[in-house]
Amino acid sequence: MSIFAKPNFYMMKNLINRRSIRKYSTKEVSKELLSNLLTDAERTPTMGNLQLYSVVITRDADMKARLAPAHFNQPMVQGAPVVLTFCADFRRTTLWAEQRQADPGYDNFLSFINAATDALLYCQTFCNLAEEEGLGTCFLGTTIYMPQLIIDTLQLPSLVFPIATITLGWPDENPDQSDRLPLKAIVHSETYEDYTLERIDEFYKPKESLRENRHFVEINNKETLAQVFTDLRYTRKDNVAMSATLIEALRKQGFLSPA
Numbered sequence: 001m002s003i004f005a006k007p008n009f010y011m012m013k014n015l016i017n018r019r020s021i022r023k024y025s026t027k028e029v030s031k032e033l034l035s036n037l038l039t040d041a042e043r044t045p046t047m048g049n050l051q052l053y054s055v056v057i058t059r060d061a062d063m064k065a066r067l068a069p070a071h072f073n074q075p076m077v078q079g080a081p082v083v084l085t086f087c088a089d090f091r092r093t094t095l096w097a098e099q100r101q102a103d104p105g106y107d108n109f110l111s112f113i114n115a116a117t118d119a120l121l122y123c124q125t126f127c128n129l130a131e132e133e134g135l136g137t138c139f140l141g142t143t144i145y146m147p148q149l150i151i152d153t154l155q156l157p158s159l160v161f162p163i164a165t166i167t168l169g170w171p172d173e174n175p176d177q178s179d180r181l182p183l184k185a186i187v188h189s190e191t192y193e194d195y196t197l198e199r200i201d202e203f204y205k206p207k208e209s210l211r212e213n214r215h216f217v218e219i220n221n222k223e224t225l226a227q228v229f230t231d232l233r234y235t236r237k238d239n240v241a242m243s244a245t246l247i248e249a250l251r252k253q254g255f256l257s258p259a
Contacts, residue, residue: 019177020136020137021167021173022173024076024169024170025170025171029135033133034168037130040129044118044125051122052118053123056154057082058083058084059083064083071142077167082169083167083168084166087161088161090107090112090115107159108255112161135170139164144162145242147161148245151253156253159254159255181203181204184203204225208224
């Protein structure tokens with residue numbers, strides 16, 4: 001029976017209570033369960049019904065070890081039973097078009113954005129479904145930091161690009177949930193309402209006041225939580241350097257071909 005047969009209230013409860021899992025038990029994630037989840041996730045919305053994504057499943061310990069440096073050697077990459085790399089994929093559609101006497105024009109940045117959107121939507125649906133089954137996931141934003149290493153390791157051909165990586169397994173921890181901004185901080189009615197200093201204070205002071213965030217500031221010898229992000233976690237220097245790396249990888253994968 002499809003996992004979609006579960007009551008909607010059950011899905012909503014788990015989504016509201018979800019948390020990132022970084023420690024996993026040694027219990028196997030069966031191939032059948034994984035296949036069912038990936039199949040059900042295919043009902044995700046997709047541009048033109050083209051499903052511009054592919055997923056690389058990594059279970060082998062040696063392959064996880066080879067992927068780990070691309071994710072700054074975060075321990076869950078090798079500790080999780082399964083690692084899933086979700087890729088923007090216009091190669092399959094392009095080959096299909098070429099073999100059917102059509103002229104594909106998907107070697108460009110717009111096509112990359114379309115495929116990346118498809119891949120991220122599919123990835124999120126998969127995560128929601130996996131967590132309803134009791135599995136734990138952790139989204140690795142590091143995937144686009146060093147894409148070429150992932151491309152080389154997974155042998156991704158042209159017009160295929162890594163977008164998101166998920167570690168997957170049965171949880172061996174029950175961490176606290178991460179804080180979230182209030183809904184009114186992200187919702188705009190009819191047109192975008194720019195943020196005043198007063199509104200920024202209203203939305204961010206509760207986050208800044210949390211004990212764990214105050215501790216985060218203290219141990220990093222900073223004055224504000226914002227400085228931790230700008231000076232240490234996501235610096236201008238790193239953003240510029242990794243942007244150049246990302247653009248070069250996109251060029252090599254055929255998504256920035258000249259007109």
